[in-house]
Ligand code: 5GP
């Protein structure tokens with residue numbers, strides 16, 4: 852992926868504000884942050900989305916998220932933390948190199964990360980369950 856900006860950032864070819872790095876991942880500050888400290892976990896190899904992410908990356912990812920989450924809690928004194936990960940345009944993905952958002956939350960930060968809850972019947976939930984399990 853020669854023209855992938857996150858490949859270049861993850862590999863250090865383009866400078867970024869890095870807050871954590873290991874062999875597999877780089878964690879950078881988002882240029883359009885939702886809140887103070889909003890960061891992105893980037894794998895150093897190119898995977899377009901969650902579906903392409905190999906198991907070893909998927910397994911290591913949450914350990915990085917936890918490590919950086921604790922760092923944010925400790926150093927930024929955030930009151931909460933959202934992990935957000937978009938796959939596909941309809942889901943809000945704009946950069947097609949896997950990334951997980953880490954969004955520290957602060958009392959009164961005014962951000963809204965959410966959805967409108969539906970009200971499915973028991974039968975509807977059962978139908979969905981059987982579609983998935985079929
Ligand atoms: P998505 O909408 O794909 O889940 O998130 C893309 C995120 O990447 C956005 O929050 C956007 O602000 C951030 N972003 C896009 N380009 C760059 C960049 O070149 N550097 C950094 N640090 N963040 C970027």
Ligand code: ZN
Pocket residue numbers: 852855856857858859896897898947948
């Ligand atoms: Zn890439």
